[in-house]
Structures are given as C-alpha cells and as structure tokens.
Amino acid sequence: MSTGKDSRWFPHDSDALDDPKIMLLVMQLGMEGYGLYWMIVESLMKQPGYILPVSLIEPISRRHQVSKEKLECIISKFGLFESSGDYFYSPSLTRRMEVYDRRKKTNRENVLRRWHGDENTTAIRSYNDRNTKTKQNKTKQNKTKQKTTKENIIEDKSESSSGSVPSPDPLLLNNYIIKLYTWIEMGKLPGTHERVFPERFLPKTDKQKKNWLECLDKLHRLDHCTLQEINGAIIFAREDPFWKDNFLSLMKLRDKDKDGVKYIDRFITGYEKKYKSRKPKN
DSSP: OOOSTTOOOOOOOTTGGGSHHHHHHHHHHHHHHHHHHHHHHHHHHTSGGGEEEGGGHHHHHHHTTOOHHHHHHHHHHSSSOEEETTEEEOHHHHHHHHHHHHHHHHHHHHHHHTTOSHHHHHHHHHHHHHHHHHHHHHHHHHHHHHSOHHHHHHHHHIIIIISOOOOOOGGGSOHHHHHHHHHHHHOBOTTSSOBSSOGGGSOOSHHHHHHHHHHHHHHHHTSOOOHHHHHHHHHHHHHSTTGGGTOOOGGGGGOBOTTSOBHHHHHHHHHHHHHHTSOOOO
C-alpha cells in the first residue's frame, strides 16, 4: 500500500518465513524480530544504492522505540545483511532491485523510443525535470508551513546572535539531503571516474559526518539554497583547477570570502556561468 509520493514497490517472497535465516531470527527474537527485519529492509529501500550508514542505527532505534542492540543483533548475527566499511546492505534486496531497476529502465527507454527520436526524447526529459522540480518545491513549501512561528523565531535568533543553530535530529533531515550526502561520500563527478572528494578528505568519525550533514541542512534550510544548486556548486568547485586544491571540506561552503560573500554563492554563480552557456545535447 502506497503511503506517499516517495513510496516505492519492491519484491517480497511470500515464503520468507521459511528461509532458514529468518527461522533462526524468529526463534531467537520472535515475530518482533521479523517485523524489525522488514523495517530495516524498508529503510534500505529508500536509500540510493540501497545502503545505510552504520551511524544511523541509533537514530532509527530511537525513532521506532527499540533498543539499538537489538537492531545491531539483527543486522550482524543472522547473515541477513552484510557490511562494507561504515555501511551495511541487504544482498537479497540489492539483487532483486537490480533486476527491477533494469526492467524499469528498459520500459522507460521503450516509451521514449515510441515518441520518435531524440528531439521528442529531449522534450520529454525537459518536461519531466520541470515537473519533478515543481513537486519538490511543493513538498518543501508544505514542510515549511508545518513549522510553528515559535520554532522559526528560535532559529532566526540563534543564527543571528550566536552564529549557530541547534543541531537537527538526523531523522528530521530531508531525505534528499541524505541522498546528496551519499553522492558526496561515494559518488563520482559527472562524466568522469573521479570521486567527488578524495578518500583522505572525507569525514572519518561520526561527529565529522554529522557536521557535514548539518552543513547541507543549513545551506538548504537557512541559506535557502536548493539541493540542485548545492549539487551544482560542489561540482563546479571540485572541477575548477583552482578550487579543486582549495575546496577540500564541505564546511567551506558556508564560510565567507574577504568581501563577505559566502562561497556557496560564488560556486553557484560559477556553475551557472559554466554550464548554462553550453548547448544542450540530445
């Protein structure tokens, strides 16, 4: 059952309870453990690449009012999940979704081909991009309306008087911010095989990762930058010959230069000048 615009379908075996790993899970943790297993799978389903940082286990446990130890037990003990460094994933989910995503991509390409060639394909993509952006703007406006006047006053006073704001709960962060951070940490620059940031410059501790996530949140929530603008600013700075060696931390985006201009604004302008002057390709 779909509960929102961002809900997605994924395959689920009707005989999952007969899986030996699931049987062992239910034997030790009961049906509560079975329910928590699917809760974790649904959380992975919402993430790009179907992976989650290990650091989010504790916030997830608080949100669902279950012990962190119980979630860690389900993730690590029964062979249902695998970890890769600071992330964990479900091999079964990843395998199933690769087939689903491939079929979905093929269906989309078939539809585009029926529109007779590259010109119509470009028009459809342009329309879809505008439509997606409109939906995201409406979602952001609805979330803004839900905030109380008191919360807005507290945020404004905190930012103007002390230069900082209360740290947001990771679970309240926009899901698209999480996706943007995942691209920053694991993705590559467009059209290249080069990482966005070299491994040695990426956050190493949970506190450093939290600082980077909070930086993205403040750029979006307080500096009123769209996520597309933040994404473009990072691409420009990491591709630029000068800034590539001087933009080594996400935190620099909210700093100001000697003229009092925030670097995020400089980079957004640079990105727009560089890419909007190019002719679009079919």
